Amino acid sequence: MTKLTVWFDGGCPLCRREIALMRRLDRAGAIAFVDLGVAGHGDCPVDRADLLARFHAREDGRLVSGAAAFAAMWRAIPGLRPLGLAARNPLVLAGLERLYRAFLRLRPRLQRMAGRREGAPA
Template sequence: MPATPHPRITVWHDGGCPLCAREIALMRRLDRRGAIRFVDATDPHSSCPLDRQAILARFHAMEDGQLLSGAAAFAAMWRAIPLLRPLGLLARNPWCLAMLERGYLAFLLVRPRLQRWLASR
């Protein structure tokens, strides 16, 4: 499929996080249509819609002009990738999104340890 003329979603990620870097690399490979604009929020020249620390503390995405964070941002990114689109659409269900957000909050608790572990490898 040809690339879209303009990405329909923007994702801000922590380019200094080894865990994030791996995940974003996978998402870039899956985004064959170029529907996502990936922005490294650690780059001082990148533009961020919020304070840089807030952007780095949680995953953020902009979909259709709406800034999303956490599980909602992941779901928006998934909707832009054909292979993951069914998961993203399922996350439009409030109950499902609430469960994903709970899982994301639990992940944030262990994220620093996972980052240290990956950085030491």
């Protein structure tokens, strides 16, 4: 199986939650997760600010971002693979990209909410 590399913002509480879930689902260890806050950005040819602004992954040597990066990650996880394969359809991927861009507008508010929840007493 080809290793997929995913770069994520470990300083973002929302991102940490998403990546924690993906790590649990990735039982085969098919994904190399790179925390930009700890490891820098490794061999990614994209500038750090761009990596933090938009989700990026490298699948089969090809750099993808946004919904395409999520779809690549889903394809690497058996339970999510059908969704990732469906995203190979250009119309499906375009729809997912529209949803991703809408999410990016909400992301700052969601990050604040997730941060407050992490800081809340148990």
